[in-house]
Amino acid sequence: MPGRWAVENEQNCAEGLTAVLAAQRTQLLRFFTSRTGSEAEAEDVVQEIWLHVARADTGPVANPMAFLYRTGMNIVVDRVRERQRRIRREQGWSATVVEHRGGEATDESPSPYDVVEGRDQAAHLAKAIDALPPGAARVFRRHKLDGLSHAEVAAEFGISRSAVEKHIAVALRHLRQAIER
Structure with missing residues (x-):
């Protein structure tokens, strides 16, 4: 001390x-x-x-x-x-x-409106995928969502590659129509 x-x-x-x-x-x-x-x-x-x-x-x-x-x-x-x-x-x-354009700083992040609109579109697309015919839905999910090749999907479901392509075409046609509505 x-x-x-x-x-x-x-x-x-x-x-x-x-x-x-x-x-x-x-x-x-x-x-x-x-x-x-x-x-x-x-x-x-x-x-x-x-x-x-x-x-x-x-x-x-x-x-x-x-x-x-x-x-x-x-x-x-x-x-x-x-x-x-x-x-x-x-x-x-x-x-x-931030991105710079013409000497000006611009924020490229989506606006709140775009974020909400994107969520709505994703929800609409998810409903459209759920409404696909069963065979097309299974093939579409494995190929487009899980990332398997046509050959891998064909081997997994015991169908030809041509059948996988037809299922994908049916699924895409249904989804296009659902999005356009």
């Missing part, structure tokens, strides 16, 4: 750095404005320095201005790195979700 002298010494160091920070605020703002290119960002950096000094457990500092400059430059570097990470993350997201 720290003694009373250690606690008072830490408070004096923090108060001393805060006093130097207050006295040299204008100089620090000028310095960080030249480093960041923005007065607003320089204000933010100086504010973060103040927060750092207020909560830091530092002992006596031999050169308070050097300490404040170094603390501020660490903050600037952290901000630059964070900005670069954010830009890379946003570019990665943008590259996968």
